[in-house]
Amino acid sequence: MADKKMLTPAEIAEYTIEAGVKKATTPNKKVLASAFLAGAYIAFGALGSVGAAYNLLANPETYGLGKMVAGLMFPAGLMFVLVAGGDLFTGNILITLAALKKRVTWSQAFKNWALVWIGNLIGGALVAWLVSLSGVFDWSAGLYGGVVVKNAIGKLGFSWGAAIASGILCNWIVCATVWMTYGAKDVTGKLLAGFFGVFLFVCTGYEHCVANMAYFFAGLFAKSNPVYLEAAHKTAEEAAKLNITSIFTHNLIPVTIGNILGGAIFVAGVYYFIFVNKKEDSNAEKKAA
Numbered sequence: 001m002a003d004k005k006m007l008t009p010a011e012i013a014e015y016t017i018e019a020g021v022k023k024a025t026t027p028n029k030k031v032l033a034s035a036f037l038a039g040a041y042i043a044f045g046a047l048g049s050v051g052a053a054y055n056l057l058a059n060p061e062t063y064g065l066g067k068m069v070a071g072l073m074f075p076a077g078l079m080f081v082l083v084a085g086g087d088l089f090t091g092n093i094l095i096t097l098a099a100l101k102k103r104v105t106w107s108q109a110f111k112n113w114a115l116v117w118i119g120n121l122i123g124g125a126l127v128a129w130l131v132s133l134s135g136v137f138d139w140s141a142g143l144y145g146g147v148v149v150k151n152a153i154g155k156l157g158f159s160w161g162a163a164i165a166s167g168i169l170c171n172w173i174v175c176a177t178v179w180m181t182y183g184a185k186d187v188t189g190k191l192l193a194g195f196f197g198v199f200l201f202v203c204t205g206y207e208h209c210v211a212n213m214a215y216f217f218a219g220l221f222a223k224s225n226p227v228y229l230e231a232a233h234k235t236a237e238e239a240a241k242l243n244i245t246s247i248f249t250h251n252l253i254p255v256t257i258g259n260i261l262g263g264a265i266f267v268a269g270v271y272y273f274i275f276v277n278k279k280e281d282s283n284a285e286k287k288a289a
Contacts, residue, residue: 007183013275015182020098024108035119038086043127043214045077054147071202075195082190089116090171091178093263100272124213132221145222146231152219153242160254167258170206175263207255216247
């Protein structure tokens with residue numbers, strides 16, 4: 001019998017559990033290094049997607065088209081993570097499956113998430129800083145930089161409820177996407193499985209905490225340039241509201257909560273119930289007997 005081209009969903013569940021055990025028991029220094037790389041890769045994808053679409057994003061009449069173009073570029077970040085290697089906070093929420101199976105403790109899962117979140121933040125901030133120094137924000141008389149600033153300020157406008165809901169939707173899609181890539185047995189399959197889910201979440205505009213780290217730090221580094229502010233149609237007073245405190249309290253914290261809930265409940269939790277929870281199967285067999 002020919003070798004299967006992909007794992008079945010039940011086999012993906014077992015693979016995800018083993019991957020979760022490995023991730024949760026990796027030494028802290030290696031986790032931070034791996035998370036640093038993943039944060040950098042997502043920043044490349046996030047800021048590259050703005051670079052590909054900023055002219056379209058700046059015009060309300062072409063904004064939807066701009067999101068589509070951005071969605072075509074952004075998946076490159078996840079592809080780096082999947083193939084080159086890296087620990088991404090949103091994807092690592094799938095460790096929930098291993099915790100539910102009691103292959104790792106919840107404290108191990110939470111520690112991994114905290115370390116990965118910090119590593120992702122450092123990687124994303126570094127890439128954002130380097131991109132701000134590279135001069136690319138000056139493209140089109142500073143319009144690229146203007147869109148970066150406008151995007152960062154705009155992300156502060158969510159209520160906590162909206163930010164959590166958007167975070168749930170985002171990581172429901174992202175974790176389902178990572179789940180599918182686990183089922184692929186070759187690089188081409190992983191890239192195709194990874195592309196369309198990320199393309200979807202970018203086009204719909206849902207909030208991804210790691211991508212937002214890159215967007216916010218790029219905005220912080222760009223906001224002091226009056227050319228970018230003018231291109232963004234923002235005042236210095238509006239730019240002053242973009243600061244570390246507001247970034248965390250108005251976006252990163254609630255979006256992170258939403259990302260955890262979306263991946264842990266609607267992907268890891270539901271697939272655990274379907275494929276791993278043998279107690280339910282046993283009860284069903286007893287009733288049938």
